[in-house]
Amino acid sequence: MTDLAGVLPADPLRGEVAAFAEEHRLPHRARDLDQHPEFPWTEFRAMGENRWLGLTVPADQGGRGLSLVQAGVVLQELAYIAGTTFAKLSLQPEFSSILRTHGSDLLRERYAVPLLRGRLLVGNQITEPQAGSDLSGLTTRAERTGDRIELSGTKSQVAFASDAQAAIVFARFGADPTGLTAFLVPQDLPGIARSVVGDLGERWMRRGTVRYERVPVPEDHRIGEAGRALDYLKTELTHERALLSAIYLGVARASWEETVREVGERSAFGGPLSEQEAVAFPLVEDGTRLASAWLYTEHVLRLLDRGERGDDAAAMCKWWATEVALTAIDHAIQFHGGRGYSRDLPHEQRWRDVRSGLLAHGTSEVMHRVAAARRWPRARGARSPSTTRS
Numbered sequence: 001m002t003d004l005a006g007v008l009p010a011d012p013l014r015g016e017v018a019a020f021a022e023e024h025r026l027p028h029r030a031r032d033l034d035q036h037p038e039f040p041w042t043e044f045r046a047m048g049e050n051r052w053l054g055l056t057v058p059a060d061q062g063g064r065g066l067s068l069v070q071a072g073v074v075l076q077e078l079a080y081i082a083g084t085t086f087a088k089l090s091l092q093p094e095f096s097s098i099l100r101t102h103g104s105d106l107l108r109e110r111y112a113v114p115l116l117r118g119r120l121l122v123g124n125q126i127t128e129p130q131a132g133s134d135l136s137g138l139t140t141r142a143e144r145t146g147d148r149i150e151l152s153g154t155k156s157q158v159a160f161a162s163d164a165q166a167a168i169v170f171a172r173f174g175a176d177p178t179g180l181t182a183f184l185v186p187q188d189l190p191g192i193a194r195s196v197v198g199d200l201g202e203r204w205m206r207r208g209t210v211r212y213e214r215v216p217v218p219e220d221h222r223i224g225e226a227g228r229a230l231d232y233l234k235t236e237l238t239h240e241r242a243l244l245s246a247i248y249l250g251v252a253r254a255s256w257e258e259t260v261r262e263v264g265e266r267s268a269f270g271g272p273l274s275e276q277e278a279v280a281f282p283l284v285e286d287g288t289r290l291a292s293a294w295l296y297t298e299h300v301l302r303l304l305d306r307g308e309r310g311d312d313a314a315a316m317c318k319w320w321a322t323e324v325a326l327t328a329i330d331h332a333i334q335f336h337g338g339r340g341y342s343r344d345l346p347h348e349q350r351w352r353d354v355r356s357g358l359l360a361h362g363t364s365e366v367m368h369r370v371a372a373a374r375r376w377p378r379a380r381g382a383r384s385p386s387t388t389r390s
Contacts, residue, residue, distance in 0.1 A: 034353075068302075075090060075194055161209065184221045200352050241315060241317065
């Protein structure tokens with residue numbers, strides 16, 4: 001049977017990841033955070049101290065300086081060991097890369113560097129109640145009033161709504177009504193109200209709503225040029241989607257391997273459950289899909305490492321990896337019987353956590369739009385699809 005571990009590069013970083021995860025009891029913490037949601041500050045700081053934050057950030061800027069392929073291997077292994085929690089936490093500096101690539105020296109020193117060290121949590125705020133994947137509906141505005149900028153609007157589905165100390169907020173600003181501008185907004189400024197909602201999975205992120213009412217934003221906290229934020233975001237999103245694919249496949253690999261062992265040891269109808277074609281055949285297919293999805297993910301990451309355009313490939317990579325992973329985890333629940341559906345085993349949490357992949361960082365439907373737009377470009381002047389992290 002095709003085995004995902006057999007197609008992964010033999011990278012020594014996989015051993016480092018395993019040692020770190022064991023030392024800090026990451027599998028146990030991931031389960032605990034699902035039942036008692038909170039931001040894992042202790043582990044976050046440890047990840048920063050051991051340079052597991054900012055995997056692709058150049059070493060001279062405080063990161064690991066890994067290629068996207070190497071980062072994908074690390075994230076896959078981390079997710080295999082401890083689910084999506086700490087793998088996604090590892091990506092937080094990548095999720096905020098426009099701060100490092102387009103922010104001023106002041107912003108990089110005050111926010112990007114502490115983020116890499118696990119001392120400061122910077123969130124991202126794009127989505128609004130009436131504007132998810134379609135950015136044309138964003139209404140949050142930044143208005144210049146005298147010698148300051150005032151921010152007003154509501155952001156929804158915000159990860160770390162109550163925990164982030166600062167956030168990259170996307171808003172309308174200036175004369176161009178279609179452009180978006182990014183601001184680094186400290187979350188303790190007057191006029192900010194934050195609330196948390198309960199989620200199906202990834203509860204540790206404590207997503208929620210953040211409301212801004214004439215919040216005074218320092219002039220020097222604008223990131224890059226006015227109206228250019230969406231341009232900055234495109235490359236970041238493309239890389240994110242390919243790396244998220246590695247995470248989802250790592251989570252599913254764990255459930256698949258555990259299920260393969262289970263059906264080989266569990267007896268039913270006078271023999272091992274693995275002798276039942278209704279069980280064995282789907283697991284064979286899952287193993288093959290997981291391996292092939294990883295090979296496609298690796299291909300996309302190599303393409304992006306070479307600097308080639310890959311927005312459409314990364315979009316379909318994320319869609320396919322999420323679908324494959326969810327199917328494999330669903331089979332794990334099914335073939336473990338009643339216990340698979342219980343909280344005694346980790347499969348139900350893995351399914352709930354990976355399910356966010358069909359929505360976040362661009363929905364599956366939008367991933368298809370991104371790929372279709374590359375193959376059949378629209379007429380000049382037509383509105384192109386816009387995507388967010390959701």
